[in-house]
Amino acid sequence: MSPFGTAVVSDLFPSQVEYLQIPILFLTLAILIFFALMFFLSNIIMAKKRVFLVDFACYKPPEPLSCSRTFIMDKARKSGMFSEMTLDFMQKTMERSGIGDSSYLPEGMIMEPSDISLKEALRETRSVMFGAVREVLQKTGLQGSDIKILIVNCCVFCASPSLSAMIVNEFKLRNDVISYNLQGMGCSAGLAAIGLAKSLLQVHSNSCALVLSTENLCDGIYEGDDRSMILINCLFRVGGAAVLLSNRLSSRSAAKYELIHTVQTQTANSDRSYNCIIRKEDEDGETGISISKDLLAVAKRAIEINVISLGGLILPLMEQLKYAINNLIRYFHVTDITPYNPNFKKAIDHICCHVGAKPVLDEIQKNLRLTDLYMEASRMTLYRFGNTSSSSVWYELAYIEAKGRMKKGDRVWQIAFGSGFKCNSVIWRAIRAIKREQNNPWSAEIGGYPLCDSVQGLFPYHFETAGEVIP
Secondary structure, X not given: OOHXXXXXXXXXXXXXXXXXXXXXXXXXXXXXXXXXXXXXXXXXXXXXXXXXXXXXXXXOOOHHHEEOHHHHHHHHHHHOOOOHHXXXXXXXXXXXXXXXXXXXXXXXXXXXXXXXXXXXXXXXXXXXXXHHHHHHHHHHOOOHHHOOEEEEEOOOOOOOOOHHHHHHHHHOOOOOOEEEEEOOOHHHHXXXXXXXXHHHHHHOOOOEEEEEEEOOOOOOOOOOOOHHHHHHHHHEOOOEEEEEEXXXXXXXXXXXXXXXXXXXXXXXXXXXXXXXXXXXXXXXXXXXXXXXXXXXXXXXXXXXXXXXXXXXXXXXHHHHHHHHHHHHHHHOOOOOOOOOOOOHHHOOOEEEEOOOOHHHHHHHHHHOOXXXXXXXXXXXXXXXXXXXXXXXXXXXXXXXXXXXXXXXXOEEEEEEEEOOOEEEEEEEEEOOXXXXXXXXXXXXXXXXXXXXXXXXXXXXXXXXXXXXXXO
16 A cells, blocks of 8 residues: 555544554564564574583593503513514514503503403403593582483493493492493494483483493403404503583583584494404414404595595585585596595594504594694604593593693594494584693693604504505
């Protein structure tokens, strides 16, 4: 209706116009209230799906358990279990592994004579688990009764009662705690546990979840001469981490990080992948974990699958387009070009890559085109603490925090891989700038890092070329 027409109507029927204005006002107000309510409810729904990392703690063994490579070799020679050829192989492996002279072994392996009995394996596990859990509870101010979900992962050691039951008993967790043990999942199990905790926190509102990642050396030591199985003795060290997650809205103000993405990859449908890392008996009946020469090739395939899935979630659109166009050109043989590796440095600020050993880190750095600064936390963790299995990515995050590099809004990529063969990734976003803490495993010595890479010579165990195509 024209302005003139409106004026005429209002002049002729003033009472009717005023009458019509009242319901229109109420209708407008109702619409505004409806949208405000929908916005409020959507925020509540989204908030329920948010998962926060309140804090974490990495176990640092007492200094008497710190061992040099020379000490470890002396113990191996005195044991009389290994041939001279095996001892020479162990010596070269440790010299070129990237591990320094201050990593830790369990007390049972240090005492004279060594004792790797069930009693010592239990003592090792209790020391690591209870130490890490006690510290994270102290840092967060929580009690055992506040924990609704408990997940423990340890690859080789199976105790009865379970490891989770040990924690329930020690810290008097509630009767209705939801507890899980993840076993046999290797070095990627810690991030798999984070994924499981995330799924459970989507269902159980207003809850806290405790994730404990560790490994047991006394139970996993190998006492034979098979080179593929002796690698475990050379690379693995004592360590463990406890992580406190929460979906409580009240936790956000105290939390360090928010969980953004979890991506899990499983390649066990390939026999080559499945048999790459496997626990078995050697020809003499000695039990150990065998690492095949296919490791780098198998790991490359699993990481590629995982990274492709992750890239679709975090990479800028331009990087995704470059990757897609490159694939199309190569698929249709338009021209002969090299595969395009997306620049993940445009999507992440820090990376915590499972330390494995130096050859593994070298391959990761090369394939993802990462600078030395991005790899610093991984290499220094390998040097200082050795391969602590699934907990290594938390020692790396602690290193970044101890350096004072974590700023508000920074994105952290944790990636781990292990037997199966599996590869898992987790993306965190820092809610606030993380200040240096006294109760950090690096605090007392962070000023001495990073160190220069002084490793000389090739790794003595030959791995197949990582670029090979895996059937």
